[in-house]
Amino acid sequence: MPGTANVKMFWILLSLLTTASAEWDVVISEFDFLDFLYSDGRNVSVVQGSHRGGVNSLAYDPIYENLYFSDTSDVHVTHIKIMEVTREAVVSPAYSVVSINSSNLYFRDLAHDPVNSSLFWTTTDIPYTAGQIWQATLDKPITFSPLLRLEGQIPQGIVVDSCRGYIYWANMNQTSPSIERLRLGGLGTGPESFISNQIFSPSDLALSQNQRMLYWIDEKTSSKNSIIARAALDGGEVEEFLEFKDGHVPKSLAVTNEGLYFTEESNAVYVVYFSDPVKTLHKLNHTVYNPQGIAVRNQLAFLNQNKDSCPPLAELRERVPPRRNITVCLFGKISPPVNGIECTCWAGYTGRHCEIDMCHNFCLNGERCFLTDGHPTCDCAPDRTGSRLVPVLLVEVKRLELWM
Known part of the structure; x- marks a missing residue:
């Protein structure tokens, strides 16, 4: 990944x-x-x-x-x-x-x-x-x-x-x-x-x-x-x-x-x-x-x-001052600036320089991450729940704490 x-x-x-x-x-x-x-x-x-x-x-x-x-x-x-x-x-x-x-x-x-x-x-x-x-x-x-x-x-x-x-x-x-x-x-x-x-x-x-x-x-x-x-x-x-x-x-x-x-x-x-x-x-x-x-x-x-x-x-x-560096779009492409941002990122990446992998560490237990409408989604196992695969047992404990 x-x-x-x-x-x-x-x-x-x-x-x-x-x-x-x-x-x-x-x-x-x-x-x-x-x-x-x-x-x-x-x-x-x-x-x-x-x-x-x-x-x-x-x-x-x-x-x-x-x-x-x-x-x-x-x-x-x-x-x-x-x-x-x-x-x-x-x-x-x-x-x-x-x-x-x-x-x-x-x-x-x-x-x-x-x-x-x-x-x-x-x-x-x-x-x-x-x-x-x-x-x-x-x-x-x-x-x-x-x-x-x-x-x-x-x-x-x-x-x-x-x-x-x-x-x-x-x-x-x-x-x-x-x-x-x-x-x-x-x-x-x-x-x-x-x-x-x-x-x-x-x-x-x-x-x-x-x-x-x-x-x-x-x-x-x-x-x-x-x-x-x-x-x-x-x-x-x-x-x-x-x-x-x-x-x-x-x-x-x-x-x-x-x-x-x-x-x-x-x-x-x-x-x-x-x-x-x-x-x-x-x-x-x-x-x-x-x-x-x-x-x-x-x-x-x-x-x-x-x-x-x-x-x-x-x-x-x-x-005009001399240029000291240039725009880098690590996982994207250079585009005409919009609100100061010059990178158009590929799907699944974000950040000013497209340097952030949206799937990195998104799924809490290492399950597969994939994109749905441009947003990260986790492939849930039967004992996991939620968008980031929180264990079902942990969810039930939290609910019990709130009820008490």
């Missing part, structure tokens, strides 16, 4: 949450899994995110320390899930915050804006007629709706500039490829073409707040080689950052203060350090399988150098 051992396990788990010391730097989505790594590629932990190979796009919230990811394992419904993540890569069970009817849509990419507490993602129609930008507002209750319908565009990667209030997306329509952007908050006249020259087939995007540069994956039409290009956030300084002449095909990007990380189709992850004038490709010492999205943890390091460079994020970071 579960009981004392489970309670001990609960406290062991709580101890693990507060004593782990490794701090992850990079997370990769791989088929079913989320792979948390150090910056050099050594593994911190591996977490299952899906059961049928649907984990794709990633978006990390460095303020509240939440990881969002898309799960496309169901061909009819795409789920955007949330997972609490400590700096030590201890995670909560994931649960869906948005479920999208994707029978007629291709889900493309995902981005998060902590300042406005919103998610943004790109889709294209099936069969192709147009693309869409969607927005979900994460304040309770969570709502989502199309933000833009983009006739003639094939939106791919998307990023949010929370400091300046823009979203950027890559338009892969090869007859008129571009990087587009939209001012958030109803300001401006609508979407505008941000980069439309020296661009060929843009896919994934990454934003460097430290450099105030936008990076994207592209393909050079003259050589058919993959490249990574970049531009300043005012639309100037468009340049080729890297050209891959040896068969590298990057899939997804992420940027830190130190360098540019990318996954590629050869089941590898690379980093290029900005301090290296030669731009040497450093392969992380870790094998990945079918890598999809990539995200980095330390996205706010630029604020340590100059917090005035981004007042919205600096103010939010000062207001």
Whole structure:
């Protein structure tokens, strides 16, 4: 019978949450899994995110320390899930915050804006007629709706500039490829073409707040080689950052203060350090399988150098304390909070963390305990009575004492 051992396990788990010391730097989505790594590629932990190979796009919230990811394992419904993540890569069970009817849509990419507490993602129609930008507002209750319908565009990667209030997306329509952007908050006249020259087939995007540069994956039409290009956030300084002449095909990007990380189709992850004038490709010492999205943890390091460079994020970071632990539901699942309680317990368990077995020691003489309408019930022997199997003789003695 579960009981004392489970309670001990609960406290062991709580101890693990507060004593782990490794701090992850990079997370990769791989088929079913989320792979948390150090910056050099050594593994911190591996977490299952899906059961049928649907984990794709990633978006990390460095303020509240939440990881969002898309799960496309169901061909009819795409789920955007949330997972609490400590700096030590201890995670909560994931649960869906948005479920999208994707029978007629291709889900493309995902981005998060902590300042406005919103998610943004790109889709294209099936069969192709147009693309869409969607927005979900994460304040309770969570709502989502199309933000833009983009006739003639094939939106791919998307990023949010929370400091300046823009979203950027890559338009892969090869007859008129571009990087587009939209001012958030109803300001401006609508979407505008941000980069439309020296661009060929843009896919994934990454934003460097430290450099105030936008990076994207592209393909050079003259050589058919993959490249990574970049531009300043005012639309100037468009340049080729890297050209891959040896068969590298990057899939997804992420940027830190130190360098540019990318996954590629050869089941590898690379980093290029900005301090290296030669731009040497450093392969992380870790094998990945079918890598999809990539995200980095330390996205706010630029604020340590100059917090005035981004007042919205600096103010939010000062207001929100770092997470020290996460919710654990030992025999249950994480749910949106109700009256401060975040666990929905499995039948037969209760407590703030679902750590209490309702049947443990419920039947006084060791008889079998089972659940009836969610409540513990005992299987009575002939010489026992009551819901907890008090001996019949003891009941009669008590009755006699009361009568006397």
